[in-house]
Amino acid sequence: MLQNLLNHFRCDLAVDLGTANTVICMVGEGLVLNEPSVVAVQQSEGKILSGGCAVGHLAKQMEGRTPERISVVRPLRDGVIADFELCEAMLRYFLRKTRRPGRRLRPRVLVGIPGCITPVEKRAVFNSVHRAGAGRVWIMPEVKAASIGVGLPIAEPTASMVCRLGGGTTEVAVMSLGESVAAQSIRAGGDRMDQAIVDYLRRHYSLRIGTSTAERLKIDIGSAYSLEEERTVELSGIDAVSGLPRRATITSEEIRQALADPLQTIIEAIKSALDHCSPELAADLVQNGLVLCGGGALLRRIDRFIGEQIGLPVRVAAEPLTAVAKGLLVCMEDFRHWRHWMRSSEEDV
Ligand code: ADP
Ligand code: MG
Numbered sequence: 001m002l003q004n005l006l007n008h009f010r011c012d013l014a015v016d017l018g019t020a021n022t023v024i025c026m027v028g029e030g031l032v033l034n035e036p037s038v039v040a041v042q043q044s045e046g047k048i049l050s051g052g053c054a055v056g057h058l059a060k061q062m063e064g065r066t067p068e069r070i071s072v073v074r075p076l077r078d079g080v081i082a083d084f085e086l087c088e089a090m091l092r093y094f095l096r097k098t099r100r101p102g103r104r105l106r107p108r109v110l111v112g113i114p115g116c117i118t119p120v121e122k123r124a125v126f127n128s129v130h131r132a133g134a135g136r137v138w139i140m141p142e143v144k145a146a147s148i149g150v151g152l153p154i155a156e157p158t159a160s161m162v163c164r165l166g167g168g169t170t171e172v173a174v175m176s177l178g179e180s181v182a183a184q185s186i187r188a189g190g191d192r193m194d195q196a197i198v199d200y201l202r203r204h205y206s207l208r209i210g211t212s213t214a215e216r217l218k219i220d221i222g223s224a225y226s227l228e229e230e231r232t233v234e235l236s237g238i239d240a241v242s243g244l245p246r247r248a249t250i251t252s253e254e255i256r257q258a259l260a261d262p263l264q265t266i267i268e269a270i271k272s273a274l275d276h277c278s279p280e281l282a283a284d285l286v287q288n289g290l291v292l293c294g295g296g297a298l299l300r301r302i303d304r305f306i307g308e309q310i311g312l313p314v315r316v317a318a319e320p321l322t323a324v325a326k327g328l329l330v331c332m333e334d335f336r337h338w339r340h341w342m343r344s345s346e347e348d349v
Contacts, residue, residue, distance in 0.1 A: 165296025
């Protein structure tokens, strides 16, 4: 009774606090926010520009184009909070954006976290989210949320497998009978790919480009496996020797070559999860295959590449970028049923 009354004044949120993007779903409404996890700050004072509003989409537009006294910062790195204060400020802004009239109580929040983070890093998540304006906070492994979000039959007595390719982390889990039976989580993801492109251009073209240009190249012409029609783009950067702006032409084959190392790291993570599977589970996986989600799943032909390397059927989830948040939302909607996957700050973390 009291619970029902309280629910009238507060909302329940599912927050995917990603290294690259923050996605928030609200119980009763669905997806309510999807913005880059970036902020633009004044260097001298460390304050967020525009009175705390230069966050998300607005800050992302400024990336790589700011005058010297301003920098665009990502408060999370490799899946964990790197700048505590900025993360809190960013979250406060996002939570304020999802506020609804009449709902005066602080929202209850479920946050997805990578499997590879330490107890201290988990504590930082609780503190940041709480200080940003949340009431009760729970955390849950995001790869488990992803397994629900992509629609795996996780409760069945058959193994199914999900791989989330995020900006800072890559996570793999094999699920059976409602639990994870093998998992792997590493601090490497899309950001490594961007860096690999930066390094490639410097080495082969003596050209300096920023990571946001590298990310654009990856998205525009990047691929994990040969394309039916290879592509070419012209880009500009700074000549590493003369220091002057210069143009260059680069092909999709070259970008693929640049991405070879980070892609191999992903394959190794998947193989290491498979190593922990019994022959019965492995036999199920031959049948059920692997589902990819996270932004990295959008890289051209990555399903084909991974499928060939590990010898399992691979497919990309329907909405790879929001799978984790959607899964967290399902858990928040049916709180009691999924409570055993969650941890609150008082519980042993
Ligand atoms: P996180 O949860 O860590 O924030 P996301 O799942 O939001 O990560 O994915 C972000 C990553 O996906 C970034 O590294 C981004 O560059 C990459 N990405 C997004 N779209 C594409 C695309 N079309 N091709 C390749 N990579 C992409
Ligand atoms: Mg994410």
